[in-house]
Amino acid sequence: MRGGRRIDLTSKEFALLELLLRRQGEVLPRSLIASQVWDMNFDSDTNVVDVAVRRLRAKIDDEFEVKLIQTVRGMGYVLRAEGQ
Amino acid sequence: MKAPLSLTARVSLLFAAAAAGVLLAAGALFEHAAEDHFLDDDREELVGKTELIRRLLANATTPAAVAELPTLIAGTTFGHPGMAIAVASANGAVLYSTGPRAVVGHLLASGELGQAQPAIWSHSGHVYRIAASRMPLGIPASLPVTVAIALDITGDRAFMNEFRQFLWFGMALSILIMAMLGWAAAQRGLLPLHRLSSRVAAVSAQHLDKPLPEANLPDELRELVLAFNRMLARLEDSFRRLSEFSADLAHELRTPIQNLLMQTQVTLNRERDAAEYRDNLQANLEELERLSRMTADMLFLAKADNRLLALRCEPLDLQREGEQLLTFYEAYASDRGVALTQTGAATLSGDRLMIQRALANLLSNAIRFTPRGGTVALDLSESEEALTVRVTNPGPEIPPERLPRIFERLYRIDPSRREGNAEHAGLGLAIAKSIVEMHGGTIRAESSAGRTRFSVLLPR
Numbered sequence: 262m263r264g265g266r267r268i269d270l271t272s273k274e275f276a277l278l279e280l281l282l283r284r285q286g287e288v289l290p291r292s293l294i295a296s297q298v299w300d301m302n303f304d305s306d307t308n309v310v311d312v313a314v315r316r317l318r319a320k321i322d323d324e325f326e327v328k329l330i331q332t333v334r335g336m337g338y339v340l341r342a343e344g345q
Numbered sequence: 346m347k348a349p350l351s352l353t354a355r356v357s358l359l360f361a362a363a364a365a366g367v368l369l370a371a372g373a374l375f376e377h378a379a380e381d382h383f384l385d386d387d388r389e390e391l392v393g394k395t396e397l398i399r400r401l402l403a404n405a406t407t408p409a410a411v412a413e414l415p416t417l418i419a420g421t422t423f424g425h426p427g428m429a430i431a432v433a434s435a436n437g438a439v440l441y442s443t444g445p446r447a448v449v450g451h452l453l454a455s456g457e458l459g460q461a462q463p464a465i466w467s468h469s470g471h472v473y474r475i476a477a478s479r480m481p482l483g484i485p486a487s488l489p490v491t492v493a494i495a496l497d498i499t500g501d502r503a504f505m506n507e508f509r510q511f512l513w514f515g516m517a518l519s520i521l522i523m524a525m526l527g528w529a530a531a532q533r534g535l536l537p538l539h540r541l542s543s544r545v546a547a548v549s550a551q552h553l554d555k556p557l558p559e560a561n562l563p564d565e566l567r568e569l570v571l572a573f574n575r576m577l578a579r580l581e582d583s584f585r586r587l588s589e590f591s592a593d594l595a596h597e598l599r600t601p602i603q604n605l606l607m608q609t610q611v612t613l614n615r616e617r618d619a620a621e622y623r624d625n626l627q628a629n630l631e632e633l634e635r636l637s638r639m640t641a642d643m644l645f646l647a648k649a650d651n652r653l654l655a656l657r658c659e660p661l662d663l664q665r666e667g668e669q670l671l672t673f674y675e676a677y678a679s680d681r682g683v684a685l686t687q688t689g690a691a692t693l694s695g696d697r698l699m700i701q702r703a704l705a706n707l708l709s710n711a712i713r714f715t716p717r718g719g720t721v722a723l724d725l726s727e728s729e730e731a732l733t734v735r736v737t738n739p740g741p742e743i744p745p746e747r748l749p750r751i752f753e754r755l756y757r758i759d760p761s762r763r764e765g766n767a768e769h770a771g772l773g774l775a776i777a778k779s780i781v782e783m784h785g786g787t788i789r790a791e792s793s794a795g796r797t798r799f800s801v802l803l804p805r
Contacts, residue, residue, distance in 0.1 A: 299673040303702040335630025
């Protein structure tokens with residue numbers, strides 16, 4: 262639920278969101294996300310994680326004023342509550 | 346460890362040994378034949394004399410004839426210096442004797458009678474052969490007498506000794522000469538080998554493309570030269586690949602480094618605010634990350650080549666691993682309008698991380714080359730001794746002549762795409778192949794009828 266609206270997530274999208282939430286404020290590198298969410302422990306050279314984050318973002322951020330998931334260029338992704 | 350003998354020494358020693366063997370056998374045969382000859386001569390003479398005396402004794406039928414016997418017997422020794430004859434009656438009384446006294450004394454004392462083999466007796470520098478036998482007198486009812494004959498064979502003995510000395514000295518000399526000839530022959534016979542080794546010594550990295558001449562070679566060396574040339578061809582191929590690879594590597598590194606240089610130079614051109622600096626540093630970071638990933642991949646391959654990577658094998662359920670990989674790539678694939686399917690099952694003992702990485706590389710490669718609306722299929726199957734993983738994707742066919750090369754590092758089917766795609770350095774398939782081979786398996790690619798398939802065969 263966000264802003265009183267119901268959002269359906271796939272299990273992996275949920276796992277991704279959960280990871281970002283659990284470590285909110287912390288910049289998570291792509292390799293860490295791949296390892297924690299998909300159990301992919303090698304340094305994958307595709308932008309697979311980017312696509313997954315983009316999809317998650319489309320569901321939880323696109324229709325809202327305050328963006329929760331932010332990209333830190335060259336580093337990874339971070340979830341900051343209330344747009345700090 | 347002792348160094349093995351040189352071929353020349355080996356051949357000449359073997360040759361000398363063979364020659365010595367043959368010569369020694371021949372010498373021994375000669376010596377034996379000569380000795381036999383003398384023995385036969387002596388025996389014939391002794392038998393002849395004995396028969397002669399037997400006849401003389403048999404003819405002495407009257408006492409008058411018996412009285413004449415000494416003269417007759419003395420006649421038989423004529424022309425035989427050093428021959429001694431003794432005739433004794435059965436009770437030991439000397440009836441008659443001739444020859445050196447000492448010899449006669451021995452003949453009478455020894456009493457060796459009727460021996461088959463003539464006995465040998467040496468006395469004061471002389472050698473005698475002695476034969477004795479019992480025979481009857483011509484007078485009826487008289488007792489038989491003993492006749493002993495000694496033949497002086499000192500001369501024969503001396504000749505035999507001289508002959509023996511000459512024989513063995515000649516033999517030793519011949520063996521020495523044979524050994525020297527053998528050495529010279531081996532030296533000469535091995536000349537082609539020496540010539541060949543100086544040619545081989547002249548081969549260097551710059552001349553790998555020049556094989557050794559294969560004509561005009563002895564049969565024994567031709568095989569060696571053919572094998573050497575085959576090795577040279579393989580070496581040249583690896584060498585060419587290696588230099589192509591380092592050229593590619595330099596090229597691959599140059600582009601991101603130039604980007605970094607440019608961005609940094611432009612930024613430093615004038616004063617900027619903090620946000621701009623951050624932007625630039627972040628862009629640099631992305632470029633550096635790509636570089637770092639590429640060098641890490643290169644290092645992985647180099648370690649795999651040098652067998653420096655240890656496999657941590659564990660039982661793996663490939664069906665589960667495949668499902669996980671497909672989930673991982675699902676968003677990425679559907680973004681590109683590509684569907685993913687998985688069929689079959691297989692289990693394996695392998696390094697989970699590595700197998701995951703190899704399969705991920707194959708899948709990501711397949712997804713990238715699949716046109717929108719296509720499906721990438723992951724198929725697992727297993728038999729008693731091996732399992733097969735197939736990754737099939739529709740898409741442009743790879744020309745057959747390029748197929749074997751797609752597993753080479755930094756190899757791109759379309760060279761024009763090299764610059765634009767920094768994300769994929771062209772190491773993924775090389776890494777997949779390297780991992781499969783570390784697990785003792787093989788990987789191959791086939792491309793026909795509008796689809797490309799990678800097959801991994803792993804032993805169980």
